[in-house]
Amino acid sequence: MGSERPILKYVPKYSESLDRVFQALADETRRAIVARLVRGPATVSQLAEPLAMSLPAVMQHLQVLETAGLVRSEKTGRVRTCQIDPQALRTAEEWIASQRTSWEQRLDRLDDLLAQRPSEEPTEREP
Template sequence: MLNHHPRSLDPIFQALADPTRRGMVARLAQGPASVSELAEPFDMSLPAIVQHLQVLETSGLVASEKIGRVRTCRIEPQALLTARDWLESQRAAWEARFDRLDAYLAQLQAKEKKHGRKRKSRA
């Protein structure tokens, strides 16, 4: 059984629930960038950008390292995978139940065609 409710998903989804932070993630998916490079597309003060960056780092989606006076940020793909896998497992669960329902309905119809009386008992 998969672990469906790890608390670590909280900060990941929280971090992704903001267009500025998603923009940063998308930028970093193309390769590492400095803080100012990350800030450039956004009409926002640098402290605001740094705060977004802290949210991303705390969530584990981004890591960074300071060399000289430049902080270089890179994406942390494992956190991305953690979120994607949770979503995928939910989708898969939904589809499995959909398929079971579908099979059940097909069976119902098949039996009705033949005899119109016999029914499977399982729900």
């Protein structure tokens, strides 16, 4: 109650695409598919082959990966060939990296403060 933030609540909405990418990567099967495709294109059957589940299940995972923009695929004849699209992967990596950067910068500022004033009350608990 102490603070005077705007009445309008901050409803996060700015990036559904990150939602989809992280959601896609949150499943081990889908990470396995990504890891496979990173080494080169593959057909649906090739992707399914080492996985302990039905073909339709694999297709559903592929759908999730495609919706997330992590994989693209193209059908030629009766064969669908899949490959990764590295852009979405980069987006996810960048979000994490930017958080880490903020964190590290903050630690640096903290170090500076502590170095300047060795016995001060820690600034930690938020102004």
